[in-house]
Amino acid sequence: MKQQKSAHPSRRDAIKGLFLATGGAASLPLMSALSACTPEIKQELSPYMELVSHVSEMILPQTDTPGALAAGVPAYIEALVGTHYTQDEREAFKTGLSVFDEMAHAKSAKSFLAAPHEVQTTILTALDQSGVAIWQQLKQAVVFGYYTSEAATEELRYDPIPGGYDGDADLSDIGRAWLTTGI
Amino acid sequence: MADFDVIIVGSGMSGGWAAKEFAEKGLKTLVLERGRDVEKGADYVGENTAPWDWPARDTSTAQMKADNPVQSQCYAFRESTQNFFAKDRDNPYSVEEGTSFSFIRGDQVGGRSLLWARQSYRWSEMDFQSNKRDGHGVDWPIRYKDLAPWYDYVEEFVGISGSKEGLPQLPDGKFQPPMELNAVEKKVRDAIAQTYPDRRLIIGRAAHLTEPTEQQLALGRGSCQFRNQCQRGCSFGAYFSSVAATLPAAKRTNNMQLVPDTQVERIVYDPATKRATGVETINRKTGTRETYTARVIFMCASTLGTLQIMLNSTSETFPTGFANTSDALGRYIMDHHHRVGARGKYPGMLDKYFSGRRPSGIYVPRFRNLESDEQDFSRGYGFQGGANRPSWQSTCQQDGFGADYKNAMREPGGWEVYLQGFGEMLPVADNRVTLHPTKTDPYGMAQLHINVRFGENERKMRLDMAQTAKETLEAGGCIDVEAYNRDTIVGLGIHEMGGARMGRDPLTSVLNAHNQCHDVENVFVTDGASMTSSACQNPSITYMALTARAADYAVTQMQQGKL
């Protein structure tokens, strides 16, 4: 056997072990075989990214904490769709996104992005109520990408090394929900 | 002369204990482990890595599932822990048509002691008498009093946090301070006691240091930090694993040699002396074959790992498997059945929350069939569970978007309480493993062929489990309680046991009261293969106690020149 490392690792040592974010993609039930995210796929997705970014920020906007854009959610979704989706899933994703423009047209706007903010809000409200698949998929990806990003440590309570357990804590002392739940 | 006093096959939960005991008693000890070496800390690659540091944010990707269709069925399998799970590719096995078995394995120094959920419950007198009482299986050759001092002994070294409850069906042990029940768990406990005084809700007994002893500190172990990411490995050494505790204890004696990457293929038998002389191995990296000799052999390769080696060790004397005159070898395989229970909401208490991630939950010890079988099934079950307030993973399911939606998720969800049953499985002769006649693993060793299924007793018990879980939560004050009874696959309990059972009669059992082969006195089996019945408690602490007890016996016999 090899030599043992330090006998008494301290809390600070453990915290020092934390690395910086590298970005990347998450697994969602939709995912299937991993394929390389090629420049071609990046190119293929680029016409959709402005819409994805805009809707992401509408779902989780900047408040007194970072929003989806500052948290890098669009890049996360691009990697998710570009790296983890199959060709078919990617096509379905792209086709699905057309619902935003279609609904904008019905409200006499040129496109979703060109529509006034109130119209955009009305459309998202209708989508949220309808439960249409692409909306659910996008909302889930935005939420997952956001709350697994480093930015979310500002939004919710984060403590990598709690050091103890208090089972009778007052919520008012903690203030917000915990970001991580452990295994 | 033999190369070693003792060879221990496997370096996991039980092998680590054998290594420590023999090495500390001054014997020249060799530990053979088929997996790679694991160094505390340095090889805990998943530790202290935040979700955003993982390519797939610490999930199990479709590719990971495709590569490891079996291991990925385990709840703990994800990017940060997968390095402590075996690779399915390297560990093929076959199952009987019409049955399924999910074989969750570790394949490294430490075995599954790195991955376990650390729940540690003693067996009771009732458990050692159960086979005799209802006639399923053979009688255990030992009783609680035989193992009690060894439970004491291992618990003091391991470090078990827990509360003393004075329950005959779940004996108290040598505990470090218990973890705390949270505010709702206390309420639920008190309310249940009003309706069902025999259904006790207690804090889980878990192998975590809450007040490390001098002995533990000297091994570089420290207090639990309540991260609840144990399966990645813990540099604090706060939860028990052989890597953190028993192997370092063995190593510091300088009497132990641990050889990783070395798969034991067979035990060599000498008909002239009626003893085993050693083991044949293959180095998994180089393919080199070697024979190691020793006076005594301890089989600790995990239940099915040990059985694979024993079934593979045929000779003229033992044509059907090592020390198998009884024909019990490979038979009476058991697991615990679970994925049955109930969940509900606890109203109110919204001003209460918790801090820290408690790496263990609550336990409801067995309350069925304690004195006699008053149900339409034999044996019993316990519940594990807890009360929790979910975070964004669940609160995100509300309608809406925008700042209001985001702000709403700052609030933790309402309290939820759940109970999950772990039930005893009866020993049945036809639940067995054999060697596949033609299929081999990548190293040329015959694959196990597994033919195990749950039976009628388990099916009936599960109906009761779902029912009592629901009524218990309701009595505890929960609302919207839903019982569940999901399909479960044998093996997913990860408590596989039996196959070389202990017993009084050499004609019906493989091992005697000291985990020693009836047929070959210098070979011992002290992992789960030795179990004569399964009880309903998580079994590892019992394997540890049996191992320490058997090692003590073997050393005494060796010192007296009898072995």
Ligand SMILES: Cc1cc2nc3c(=O)[nH]c(=O)nc-3n(C[C@H](O)[C@H](O)[C@H](O)COP(=O)(O)OP(=O)(O)OC[C@H]3O[C@@H](n4cnc5c(N)ncnc54)[C@H](O)[C@@H]3O)c2cc1C
């Ligand atoms: C996710 C999970 C949660 C669990 N939770 C609990 C719990 O809460 N409580 C509990 O009591 N138990 C729990 N268990 C089960 C527990 O891990 C096992 O009971 C325990 O590890 C078994 O100890 P063992 O020594 O028999 O086998 P292992 O710990 O599996 O070690 C066996 C070792 O032998 C090696 N080996 C196998 N074949 C050979 C060979 N041919 N040659 C050389 N070496 C070989 C293996 O590589 C391995 O390292 C859990 C398991 C898992 C995976």
